Amino acid sequence: MSTYSSNRGFWRGLTLGVAFFGLTLFLNLLTLRPGVRGESIAVSKAEPAAGKPLPKLYFGSKACASAGCHEKGQVTDPPLLCRGDELDRFKAHDRHADAYNAMTGKLGRDILKRLNLGEPQTATDCLACHSVNIEKGATKHESFQLEEGVGCVVCHGAHERWVGSHSLVISRSAFRILPRETKESDYGMTDLWDPAKRTALCASCHVGNQEQGKFVTHDMYAAGHPPLQGFEVASWSNQMPRHWQLLREKPKVVQKIQGHNSSVWEESQLMLVGSAITLRESMRLLASHAKTASINGEMLDWALFDCYACHHPLGPRSWRQNQTHPGKPGRVPLKTWPMVLPGMGEKLLGSKEEVDQLTRELENATYSRPFGDPKKIQLASEKIAHWADAIAKSFASQPLDQKTGPKLGSELLKIWQAPPRDFDSARQTGWALLTYHSDEAALGRNINKEWLKFLEGYESGLDLKLKTGRGVRPARGEVANPKQDDSPPDQFHPDGFMGKLKFYLQEGK
Numbered sequence: 388m389s390t391y392s393s394n395r396g397f398w399r400g401l402t403l404g405v406a407f408f409g410l411t412l413f414l415n416l417l418t419l420r421p422g423v424r425g426e427s428i429a430v431s432k433a434e435p436a437a438g439k440p441l442p443k444l445y446f447g448s449k450a451c452a453s454a455g456c457h458e459k460g461q462v463t464d465p466p467l468l469c470r471g472d473e474l475d476r477f478k479a480h481d482r483h484a485d486a487y488n489a490m491t492g493k494l495g496r497d498i499l500k501r502l503n504l505g506e507p508q509t510a511t512d513c514l515a516c517h518s519v520n521i522e523k524g525a526t527k528h529e530s531f532q533l534e535e536g537v538g539c540v541v542c543h544g545a546h547e548r549w550v551g552s553h554s555l556v557i558s559r560s561a562f563r564i565l566p567r568e569t570k571e572s573d574y575g576m577t578d579l580w581d582p583a584k585r586t587a588l589c590a591s592c593h594v595g596n597q598e599q600g601k602f603v604t605h606d607m608y609a610a611g612h613p614p615l616q617g618f619e620v621a622s623w624s625n626q627m628p629r630h631w632q633l634l635r636e637k638p639k640v641v642q643k644i645q646g647h648n649s650s651v652w653e654e655s656q657l658m659l660v661g662s663a664i665t666l667r668e669s670m671r672l673l674a675s676h677a678k679t680a681s682i683n684g685e686m687l688d689w690a691l692f693d694c695y696a697c698h699h700p701l702g703p704r705s706w707r708q709n710q711t712h713p714g715k716p717g718r719v720p721l722k723t724w725p726m727v728l729p730g731m732g733e734k735l736l737g738s739k740e741e742v743d744q745l746t747r748e749l750e751n752a753t754y755s756r757p758f759g760d761p762k763k764i765q766l767a768s769e770k771i772a773h774w775a776d777a778i779a780k781s782f783a784s785q786p787l788d789q790k791t792g793p794k795l796g797s798e799l800l801k802i803w804q805a806p807p808r809d810f811d812s813a814r815q816t817g818w819a820l821l822t823y824h825s826d827e828a829a830l831g832r833n834i835n836k837e838w839l840k841f842l843e844g845y846e847s848g849l850d851l852k853l854k855t856g857r858g859v860r861p862a863r864g865e866v867a868n869p870k871q872d873d874s875p876p877d878q879f880h881p882d883g884f885m886g887k888l889k890f891y892l893q894e895g896k
């Protein structure tokens with residue numbers, strides 16, 4: 388596949404385009420631009436992709452700053468959809484820029500050595516999440532570097548067509564006003580505004596995705612990989628931290644282009660749809676492992692189970708002994724946090740039967756024998772994945788607004804009626820409440836500050852603020868301050884949490 392010659396042409400075009408910036412007003416009237424390979428591409432009339440997948444091309448982050456585009460807000464020709472300083476924000480704060488460095492640091496090297504995986508740059512099992520494994524048939528642009536970790540195009544789409552059309556002076560204003568669906572289908576720019584698509588992307592690394600070769604095995608954990616945390620897309624997007632603005636924060640003219648509806652509770656909507664997609668992805672991961680295990684007559688990888696069921700301190704009395712489940716005491720449960728929010732959302736939609744029944748089916752499959760019956764687990768998890776996909780569509784088609792939004796709040800507050808099953812489950816509700824309050828605050832509604840302080844603070848034990856920010860952070864167990872060293876999941880106690888929660892709820896009244 389040809390790459391460099393055509394791309395040189397492309398970059399020359401880009402530089403020239405910027406040099407003749409004054410011409411843009413005139414040129415923008417035209418919808419034709421010189422194509423990357425010399426042909427002409429009509430930008431306003433999207434070129435039919437004719438079912439053919441667009442060729443993949445991996446750019447490096449540098450390319451996004453060439454000609455001053457996503458650096459220091461230098462580009463100003465309207466209509467500008469973004470602030471033009473995304474690379475600065477990314478480089479300053481975003482851990483994705485350190486994802487490869489994690490593999491070359493002390494802990495990363497130790498893990499690789501213990502697993503005999505060789506050098507970081509060839510450890511494909513890790514690179515799938517900590518950078519990218521370039522597919523067969525795809526090409527690398529000269530700006531691409533593995534060391535950049537999870538770079539811009541890993542999330543935004545590794546395709547030349549959108550990169551070219553959206554950056555060339557001659558074509559970009561026409562490109563900007565295209566619907567985001569067209570930008571994706573015809574140009575290969577991933578539609579990350581779609582909550583379902585965004586969440587599926589994040590979850591592929593933060594939960595796992597078998598087809599994409601992304602999975603943290605129990606071997607990797609045992610070799611030192613930190614436990615993947617439960618994932619919630621709205622609060623995790625904020626904590627990356629966001630290098631973009633929410634639609635409600637954007638200038639009016641951009642809101643119009645992007646189809647912003649100001650009555651919609653933007654972040655809560657993302658949270659709800661995202662929770663169903665996260666469940667779907669975790670069930671697909673489980674189903675594909677269960678299928679392999681059942682064919683090979685093996686047991687499921689322990690990484691799919693609740694880590695803390697096996698890894699917890701032993702004492703004469705434990706809150707775990709008081710839990711009810713359909714199996715015998717001592718059988719290992721699966722991770723349950725992905726069920727929490729979609730289950731609540733289903734009640735919000737007015738039905739409450741299906742998720743409970745499906746959960747029971749999966750539990751029966753899991754507890755019917757030690758480490759579960761893979762065949763039955765496969766069938767049950769496929770059903771839940773199917774259900775989650777359908778409920779994500781329902782959430783997406785019924786925008787949360789002034790009428791339905793407050794109902795979400797009261798559903799979320801029902802958390803205090805029954806203790807959460809574990810730390811990760813409690814955290815899901817915690818993040819959802821923060822997200823909900825963020826929408827409420829933006830709409831000028833009255834919010835309970837005591838509550839927020841409790842949830843976010845040290846006392847709730849939920850550790851809702853991730854330790855984000857660039858640079859090497861100490862691994863768990865290597866922190867000097869023993870108080871912070873307490874691993875929150877190990878310390879979490881449902882009854883203790885519930886006691887404090889009820890206290891703050893009362894205080895807030």
Ligand code: HEC
Binds near residue numbers: 489499862
């Ligand atoms: C399924 C995706 C996935 C795979 C596969 C994966 N990781 Fe990770 N890794 C992550 C995520 C996500 C985090 C951040 C954990 C969090 O905060 O939830 C992480 C964290 C880490 C950290 C800690 C980083 C820090 O700064 O705290 C190291 C080191 C690491 N991974 C190394 C590796 C190595 C080595 C491999 C291969 C043996 C590997 N990872 C495989 C997703 C993955």
Ligand code: HEC
Binds near residue numbers: 543
């Ligand atoms: C981990 C995934 C991820 C990575 C990596 C990433 N982005 Fe984004 N980016 C997003 C999401 C999610 C959005 C919000 C939805 C959207 O605009 O499509 C976004 C939005 C944007 C926007 C639109 C800003 C706005 O205000 O609407 C720009 C421009 C952008 N990113 C540029 C970059 C650049 C440049 C890089 C690399 C330095 C980068 N992104 C890396 C996920 C990512």
Ligand code: HEC
Binds near residue numbers: 537627
């Ligand atoms: C290609 C894999 C990949 C994708 C896609 C991805 N991430 Fe990550 N993410 C990682 C890895 C790996 C880390 C850990 C990096 C490190 O600590 O060095 C990480 C870290 C993070 C962190 C910091 C976590 C912490 O404990 O501090 C947040 C927040 C985050 N990601 C959010 C997101 C969101 C939101 C999306 C989707 C828009 C997303 N990620 C998409 C791989 C990915």
Ligand code: HEC
Binds near residue numbers: 611615692
């Ligand atoms: C079925 C029980 C079981 C489950 C579930 C389980 N583990 Fe383990 N794990 C073990 C056993 C047994 C060992 C080996 C203990 C040893 O070497 O002392 C181990 C070893 C480890 C080790 C290395 C030894 C140590 O304690 O530091 C880590 C880290 C670890 N597991 C993390 C995890 C994580 C993270 C999860 C969830 C994603 C998980 N485990 C799920 C049973 C389990």
